[in-house]
Amino acid sequence: MVKYICLCMFAPDFLKLDLEQRKSHIPEWSELASKYGLKLLFWGPAMGVKEHAVFVFDSNGNTAKFFKFQREWLQLGTPEAGKYIEYMKTITVH
DSSP states (O other): OOEEEEEEEEOHHHHTSOHHHHHHHHHHHHHHHHHTTOEEEEEEEOOSSSSSEEEEEEOTTOHHHHHHHHHHHTTTTSTTTTSSEEEEEEEEEO
């Protein structure tokens, strides 16, 4: 099984939201992942790195679907790109 560890740097617009508003996005992002056959295994604050949060996804071995999901999650190619997630570093583990 392939898993993706995603370290996210949130954008200022996201950080301005109160905690409940920020947390409300997690189920949306998890639902978006399942649309691509991925599962959000867990998420939380990132420690020891400058990024704000870490998300771990299981792709069930389908790497192409992860990259399609990532594009939609980051809203790449749209005016909304970078609104909530400034950038992301991804570590692939097998």
